[in-house]
Amino acid sequence: MKSGEMFSNLGSIIAGVMFIWAMIQQYCPYELRQCVEKYGSKVFTFFYPYLQITFNEFTGGRFMPSEAYSTIETFLGYNSSMQAKRLKASDAIKTNQPLTLSMDDFEEVADEFQGVKLRWASGKLYPKSQTISFYPSSEERRYYKLTFHKRHRDLVIGSYLPHVLKEGKAIKVKNRQRKLYTNSESKWSCVVFQHPATFDTVAMEPKKKTEIVDDLITFSKSEEFYTRIGRAWKRGYLLYGHPGTGKSTMIAAMANLLDYDIYDLELTAVKDNTELRKLLIETQSKSVIVIEDIDCSLDLTGPRKKKVKEEEKDATPKDPNQKQQKEEDTCSKVTLSGLLNFIDGLWSACREERLIVFTTNFKEKLDPALIRRGRMDKHIELSYCNFEAFKVLAYNYLKLESHQLFTKISKLLGEVQMTPADVAEHLMPKTFPGDPETCLESLIRGLEIKKEEEEEAAKHKDSSTKKEQEAREKDSSIKKEAEQNKESPESSVLKSGPPSSSFLALLILGWLGRLNYRSNRAGVT
Numbered sequence: 325m326k327s328g329e330m331f332s333n334l335g336s337i338i339a340g341v342m343f344i345w346a347m348i349q350q351y352c353p354y355e356l357r358q359c360v361e362k363y364g365s366k367v368f369t370f371f372y373p374y375l376q377i378t379f380n381e382f383t384g385g386r387f388m389p390s391e392a393y394s395t396i397e398t399f400l401g402y403n404s405s406m407q408a409k410r411l412k413a414s415d416a417i418k419t420n421q422p423l424t425l426s427m428d429d430f431e432e433v434a435d436e437f438q439g440v441k442l443r444w445a446s447g448k449l450y451p452k453s454q455t456i457s458f459y460p461s462s463e464e465r466r467y468y469k470l471t472f473h474k475r476h477r478d479l480v481i482g483s484y485l486p487h488v489l490k491e492g493k494a495i496k497v498k499n500r501q502r503k504l505y506t507n508s509e510s511k512w513s514c515v516v517f518q519h520p521a522t523f524d525t526v527a528m529e530p531k532k533k534t535e536i537v538d539d540l541i542t543f544s545k546s547e548e549f550y551t552r553i554g555r556a557w558k559r560g561y562l563l564y565g566h567p568g569t570g571k572s573t574m575i576a577a578m579a580n581l582l583d584y585d586i587y588d589l590e591l592t593a594v595k596d597n598t599e600l601r602k603l604l605i606e607t608q609s610k611s612v613i614v615i616e617d618i619d620c621s622l623d624l625t626g627p628r629k630k631k632v633k634e635e636e637k638d639a640t641p642k643d644p645n646q647k648q649q650k651e652e653d654t655c656s657k658v659t660l661s662g663l664l665n666f667i668d669g670l671w672s673a674c675r676e677e678r679l680i681v682f683t684t685n686f687k688e689k690l691d692p693a694l695i696r697r698g699r700m701d702k703h704i705e706l707s708y709c710n711f712e713a714f715k716v717l718a719y720n721y722l723k724l725e726s727h728q729l730f731t732k733i734s735k736l737l738g739e740v741q742m743t744p745a746d747v748a749e750h751l752m753p754k755t756f757p758g759d760p761e762t763c764l765e766s767l768i769r770g771l772e773i774k775k776e777e778e779e780e781a782a783k784h785k786d787s788s789t790k791k792e793q794e795a796r797e798k799d800s801s802i803k804k805e806a807e808q809n810k811e812s813p814e815s816s817v818l819k820s821g822p823p824s825s826s827f828l829a830l831l832i833l834g835w836l837g838r839l840n841y842r843s844n845r846a847g848v849t
């Protein structure tokens with residue numbers, strides 16, 4: 325048969341089948357068609373040796389994107405992009421994310437797990453009625469279909485699928501753009517988190533740094549351990565130290581080390597404990613929840629809050645409505661117990677990893693209940709810049725590992741207290757490319773000025789304490805004299821040592837007077 329004839333025969337067969345199908349659709353009763361479809365698929369399944377599992381793009385409601393679908397999409401995009409002939413690229417420019425590839429629609433790829441062969445196929449469904457118009461971006465619904473032999477059912481469901489979801493999640497975490505969330509009006513809003521700080525750039529003693537890094541890495545790998553001991557997978561860090569010692573920098577380095585998001589919780593903007601709970605439930609796993617300057621955020625430290633309120637008094641608006649609004653804005657009803665409940669209880673139910681970090685400039689002002697071990701597991705002091713910390717900054721800022729001026733700087737740093745922020749400011753080149761020696765000299769000058777100031781202040785303090793002591797001594801002697809004057813003149817005379825001659829004369833005159841008076845009285849009687 326000629327090929328032309330063959331195609332024309334094939335065409336008429338297809339046309340015939342389509343015509344018969346159209347007639348059935350038109351004239352066959354709906355119930356009968358349902359019945360044929362149902363039993364037809366049963367017969368087919370009986371003889372078909374494979375199983376199929378479908379993962380739809382949306383589950384639950386039409387608007388609910390399926391977590392499993394997107395995780396499988398990531399897994400397949402990563403593992404099968406070499407096999408698939410047609411791939412889709414993410415809109416990387418718009419989202420500022422690294423380019424990610426995934427299988428295009430109606431594409432198939434093979435996978436192998438413990439010697440078992442499986443096939444993944446991507447597909448797309450169109451809505452039956454054109455009147456439906458409430459799908460998020462288009463009216464199509466995508467799905468992935470996994471096909472495998474019936475005899476591997478247990479392996480696929482028990483091991484392969486959990487493996488796919490775990491791998492997919494890990495790839496998602498690795499590829500995701502990390503976010504910095506802040507709260508306002510009981511909602512989180514976010515920006516892309518791209519802080520460059522790492523533990524290499526944090527200036528502190530290497531031993532302390534290694535200890536913190538080890539602690540964080542151990543925590544991130546301890547899911548099973550936390551489950552076994554029956555504790556929520558969370559760890560609390562209290563960072564304390566003077567302003568400019570690197571508390572915020574350390575938080576950024578922590579998040580970068582573990583690939584976590586940051587939730588910067590502004591407690592004063594949270595109305596009450598209920599709102600606090602809502603905000604915290606909305607946080608994702610693998611995140612650092614930060615409350616900066618915790619001593620100023622809550623009524624945990626009475627005096628501090630009063631002080632803040634006093635400072636605000638001047639700025640209080642005259643209009644009563646505005647005043648009430650301002651009071652509502654600034655008054656947070658979050659309580660210590662609300663905060664403690666959230667640290668202890670809220671996440672115990674979920675197996676997700678979170679760090680919670682408090683920072684403060686005044687550790688001693690905090691309620692001991694808030695920072696006890698178990699809540700704040702690790703207390704880290706960020707201190708003034710010592711020579712070890714300086715070396716980190718010198719390397720980062722000036723690419724210097726040693727310099728003849730280092731000895732002088734080491735000596736001065738031992739004598740003067742300067743924060744890493746101030747040291748960093750001196751090391752910052754004023755022009756590019758800067759001269760490292762000029763920066764070091766600037767630091768030396770700064771340290772010397774600070775030393776002079778500290779010595780001056782110490783001298784001033786010495787002289788003022790001396791003056792205070794003298795004043796105190798003078799005061800006490802005046803008081804003593806006043807007390808003595810209250811007592812009888814005789815006793816005061818006896819106590820106050822040798823009397824003056826005029827005073828003695830007066831005393832003798834007094835005695836004589838009394839003697840004369842007694843003798844007169846004796847004469848009368």
Ligand SMILES: Nc1ncnc2c1ncn2[C@@H]1O[C@H](COP(=O)(O)OP(=O)(O)OP(=O)(O)O)[C@@H](O)[C@H]1O
Pocket residue numbers: 525526527528565566567568569570571572573574685706744745746748
């Ligand atoms: N230990 C440090 N290592 C590296 N850089 C530091 C360090 N400490 C401070 N800096 C530098 O000083 C700047 C201010 O530091 P940071 O904001 O981390 O201090 P802080 O302790 O959080 O201050 P505050 O208590 O005022 O919030 C940072 O941008 C950083 O460049």
